Amino acid sequence: MDFIWLDFSDAAFTGPLLLTLKVAGLATFGALVLGVAAAYALARWEFPGRDFLDAVCTLPMVMPPTVLGYYLLVFIGRRGIVGAWLQEHFNITLMFTWQGAVIAATVVAFPLVFKSARAALEGVGKQYENAARTLGQGELAVFLRVSFPLAFRGILSGGMLAFARAMGEFGATLMVAGNLPGRTQTLSLAVYSAVQAGNDALANTLVLVISIVCVIILMTTSKLLKPRC
Amino acid sequence: MKRTTVFTAVVFSFLVIAGSATGAMAQELIVSAAASLTDAFSDIEPAFEKAHPGVDVVMNFASSGALYRQIEQGAPADVYASANPKWMKKAVDKGFVDKSDVQVFARNSLVLATPSDNLAGVKNLNDLVSKKVMSIGIGTPETVPAGQYAKGALVARKLYEKMTNKMIFGESVRQVLDYLSRGEIDCGFVYRTDAVKAGDKVRIIEEIPLEKPVTYPISVLKEAVAPDMAAAFVKFVRSHEGMSLLEGRGFKRP
Numbered sequence: 225m226d227f228i229w230l231d232f233s234d235a236a237f238t239g240p241l242l243l244t245l246k247v248a249g250l251a252t253f254g255a256l257v258l259g260v261a262a263a264y265a266l267a268r269w270e271f272p273g274r275d276f277l278d279a280v281c282t283l284p285m286v287m288p289p290t291v292l293g294y295y296l297l298v299f300i301g302r303r304g305i306v307g308a309w310l311q312e313h314f315n316i317t318l319m320f321t322w323q324g325a326v327i328a329a330t331v332v333a334f335p336l337v338f339k340s341a342r343a344a345l346e347g348v349g350k351q352y353e354n355a356a357r358t359l360g361q362g363e364l365a366v367f368l369r370v371s372f373p374l375a376f377r378g379i380l381s382g383g384m385l386a387f388a389r390a391m392g393e394f395g396a397t398l399m400v401a402g403n404l405p406g407r408t409q410t411l412s413l414a415v416y417s418a419v420q421a422g423n424d425a426l427a428n429t430l431v432l433v434i435s436i437v438c439v440i441i442l443m444t445t446s447k448l449l450k451p452r453c
Numbered sequence: 454m455k456r457t458t459v460f461t462a463v464v465f466s467f468l469v470i471a472g473s474a475t476g477a478m479a480q481e482l483i484v485s486a487a488a489s490l491t492d493a494f495s496d497i498e499p500a501f502e503k504a505h506p507g508v509d510v511v512m513n514f515a516s517s518g519a520l521y522r523q524i525e526q527g528a529p530a531d532v533y534a535s536a537n538p539k540w541m542k543k544a545v546d547k548g549f550v551d552k553s554d555v556q557v558f559a560r561n562s563l564v565l566a567t568p569s570d571n572l573a574g575v576k577n578l579n580d581l582v583s584k585k586v587m588s589i590g591i592g593t594p595e596t597v598p599a600g601q602y603a604k605g606a607l608v609a610r611k612l613y614e615k616m617t618n619k620m621i622f623g624e625s626v627r628q629v630l631d632y633l634s635r636g637e638i639d640c641g642f643v644y645r646t647d648a649v650k651a652g653d654k655v656r657i658i659e660e661i662p663l664e665k666p667v668t669y670p671i672s673v674l675k676e677a678v679a680p681d682m683a684a685a686f687v688k689f690v691r692s693h694e695g696m697s698l699l700e701g702r703g704f705k706r707p
Contacts, residue, residue, distance in 0.1 A: 421595045
């Protein structure tokens with residue numbers, strides 16, 4: 225089996241790696257903010273259609289990435305519902321840009337944060353929150369000073385899984401951001417291109433790098449989730 | 454009591470699965486064909502099955518390069534139809550195909566096309582370097598023959614280097630076509646057959662003159678599971694009926 229030596233001055237390798245870290249990092253941030261907000265809303269308030277909303281929020285986790293890619297194409301494409309509006313008013317095009325890849329990765333990573341955060345927030349005892357309220361804390365303070373710190377480990381593990389998922393995102397990214405070397409080619413797309421072009425040595429190395437990073441993330445996550453004595 | 458019921462159910466479902474697997478007696482023929490052949494070969498499939506009862510043709514469409522990789526990695530296939538001679542030659546060189554089995558069965562041409570409204574106002578190839586044109590769709594030249602042809606033509610005119618930063622590389626020529634018909638790119642290089650298929654959504658600007666014509670070779674693979682049936686399929690594609698189905702989708706005779 226051939227490998228190429230990891231040369232950090234080689235753009236064929238560092239380009240996709242840095243782009244992947246940038247895209248996955250921003251996507252994880254987006255997924256954390258949106259996921260925790262949605263999880264808090266669904267964990268705290270009862271309202272009609274709550275189960276439906278929960279299903280919609282979980283959908284990206286179970287749907288084929290190509291279906292998500294198609295949804296995104298229809299929404300944020302140049303002639304899409306949101307895309308045409310952005311183009312007209314702000315002259316922003318998301319198609320074939322790394323920002324488009326961030327959106328695709330955020331959507332697929334979102335349910336992982338949402339699910340973990342909801343479970344973690346629901347595990348926070350109501351009595352602590354109520355105690356904070358009796359001490360005169362506002363709702364935002366209750367969330368920031370009681371609920372969030374208590375649910376932190378669950379949210380963090382969700383965030384790490386989201387990062388791993390965002391790093392590996394392929395299908396939706398390919399459809400929305402394309403596979404443009406140096407612009408939108410992330411690690412998973414670079415692996416695909418390397419295999420297609422018969423560059424097995426590059427593919428082997430990239431696959432190894434992704435695998436190692438993902439194993440580290442998963443091990444850290446399971447460590448975080450272990451119950452504290 | 455309950456456990457036996459579950460056990461019976463499990464055994465029964467295994468029997469059903471096994472039964473349906475052996476019940477499918479129809480001989481399977483796997484045809485790996487270039488993405489640009491999708492419509493033509495989808496027409497040929499039922500016609501061939503009608504002429505050869507008991508054969509189930511399974512089509513596998515992807516870019517010619519991707520298909521070659523699959524064959525190289527040992528994916529089962531009986532027939533390989535490529536959109537250019539390069540990948541077929543590779544298959545011959547690597548011993549997956551016998552050179553004497555390779556036959557050219559169709560011709561196509563490469564065109565520059567735009568979405569129907571042509572917002573960037575493309576009139577010819579030289580307009581692509583202008584600022585109005587922001588994105589140019591092209592199949593990845595390393596794996597997509599249509600992209601390779603387009604690159605060759607652009608390099609010959611010394612235009613390629615000037616526009617690489619605007620290029621949107623598609624995984625197959627059909628992806629470029631999809632971007633065109635959705636208006637996601639300002640223009641793109643596709644086969645005439647693809648542009649014709651897209652109908653009103655895509656406008657052909659000009660045909661790109663190529664040094665060598667776009668030819669489609671087809672061959673039985675050496676490791677075909679059903680070599681006789683595979684040979685019959687190749688023969689059918691080149692028959693009068695096969696040719697007229699290909700022509701119906703805009704291909705030309707070799």
